[in-house]
Amino acid sequence: MIVKILRQVLRFLFLVGLQIALFNHIQWSGYVNPYVYIVFILLLPVETPKWLLLIIALITGLTIDMFGSSGGMHAAATVCMAFARPSILKLISPRDGYEADTRLSPQVMGFKWFITYLTFMVIIHHVLYFYVEVFRFNEFFITLFKALLNSAITIAIIIIGEYLFGQSKGNARFIR
Amino acid sequence: MRNLFLFLWKYNFFIFFLLLEVFCGYLIFQNNNFQRSSFINSTNAVSAKVNSAISGVTDYIDLRTTNEALSRENAALKALLPDAFYIDSALDRVSTDTLLKQQYSFMTAKVINNSVNRRNNYLTLNKGSLLGVKPEMGVISSDGIVGIVKDVSEHYCSVMSFLHKDSRISARIKKSGFIGSMVWDGFDETHASLKDIAKHVKVAKGDTIITSSFSSIFPEGIMIGLVEEVVDGGGTNFQEISVKLSTPFGKLTYVYIINNVFKDEQRALEEPLKNDR
Numbered sequence: 447m448i449v450k451i452l453r454q455v456l457r458f459l460f461l462v463g464l465q466i467a468l469f470n471h472i473q474w475s476g477y478v479n480p481y482v483y484i485v486f487i488l489l490l491p492v493e494t495p496k497w498l499l500l501i502i503a504l505i506t507g508l509t510i511d512m513f514g515s516s517g518g519m520h521a522a523a524t525v526c527m528a529f530a531r532p533s534i535l536k537l538i539s540p541r542d543g544y545e546a547d548t549r550l551s552p553q554v555m556g557f558k559w560f561i562t563y564l565t566f567m568v569i570i571h572h573v574l575y576f577y578v579e580v581f582r583f584n585e586f587f588i589t590l591f592k593a594l595l596n597s598a599i600t601i602a603i604i605i606i607g608e609y610l611f612g613q614s615k616g617n618a619r620f621i622r
Numbered sequence: 623m624r625n626l627f628l629f630l631w632k633y634n635f636f637i638f639f640l641l642l643e644v645f646c647g648y649l650i651f652q653n654n655n656f657q658r659s660s661f662i663n664s665t666n667a668v669s670a671k672v673n674s675a676i677s678g679v680t681d682y683i684d685l686r687t688t689n690e691a692l693s694r695e696n697a698a699l700k701a702l703l704p705d706a707f708y709i710d711s712a713l714d715r716v717s718t719d720t721l722l723k724q725q726y727s728f729m730t731a732k733v734i735n736n737s738v739n740r741r742n743n744y745l746t747l748n749k750g751s752l753l754g755v756k757p758e759m760g761v762i763s764s765d766g767i768v769g770i771v772k773d774v775s776e777h778y779c780s781v782m783s784f785l786h787k788d789s790r791i792s793a794r795i796k797k798s799g800f801i802g803s804m805v806w807d808g809f810d811e812t813h814a815s816l817k818d819i820a821k822h823v824k825v826a827k828g829d830t831i832i833t834s835s836f837s838s839i840f841p842e843g844i845m846i847g848l849v850e851e852v853v854d855g856g857g858t859n860f861q862e863i864s865v866k867l868s869t870p871f872g873k874l875t876y877v878y879i880i881n882n883v884f885k886d887e888q889r890a891l892e893e894p895l896k897n898d899r
Contacts, residue, residue, distance in 0.1 A: 466672065517652065529635075581787075585741075589741075
């Protein structure tokens, strides 16, 4: 149990650190700003209690907000995404449901399942975040474009990261 | 009453979610409110230290361009020194001027965190309230305007970049003297638009845009950019002017924080008129 919690704390530090030190500093074309840290919430164990999920999401979002002067926007989007997670997991669950120790990774769940799950969750988070950030409707389509473009980039980075660092035979440390 | 509790219990997950969202909404509202400083911001001890360490690494990448910009500025300033002028008269002129009083003081600061790719961008600088930085001071770089100080902690301050949906800076066309306001449309870090210039005003490509004397934050005549494109604004009375910004927002390293000594006086004088506008 302790080992499991410790592993999640390490994942948290690694992913939040990566977001702050690397992905927040991509200054390319003025549109691109992927928020890869949400993979921490996405790949938490299936058996995580719902209420704990919300609290973890709030803490993660607030940490990112603190380093990026966005004052609560990431927290709002991440909490909403965490709220949607149980329903989406149920919606796309495999035929015999999830076992308690199932790892949510493309190697275990299959690539198709993984990319469906990612697309749902990342788009929920990004669309919410970008609309809260802009907070006016006369930039509706440019915001939608930004949100979808960044969703695609985030999904691509997460998949690449999952195959690079993910557990193939039992050497995973960071991404579960 | 019992039914109420049953209802609350049945939807406890959803209600908990709503509570957290309301909390986040409160934080966002507080952050957007310029007058009140927010408590989740990047000037607190931990995040400022981490951002400072990160910028310590990334600064090496920009070292060459930073040095070039600084030496260019040094050259421009040296040209203003008394030694640089040839004195064309036999008499030594001693200037003990009692008419000139310092209105603006400048403080250098290092950028330790910066973004250009969001709709609302912020910078974090390494000077804080211990050195006299206060909210609503202007920030410029050697190339032009940068933004306005928002939150201040002991050693750091966060700056609302000009690249922000709420930024609006009073600007003047240098040649003709007409006043408009600069806003950022959120598309491109190198361009912004100049609003409120009436159609009869002649604006040409390449005209210089500087800050006007209306603002109590920026001194008059700070460079903003050059006119890049002028489009007739359709059914409105105004032209649509696209301006290429002179400040390279993507690679700011050293900036100046401006303190207007007479700001409070100007504000106090203008305060009673606010409701009339």
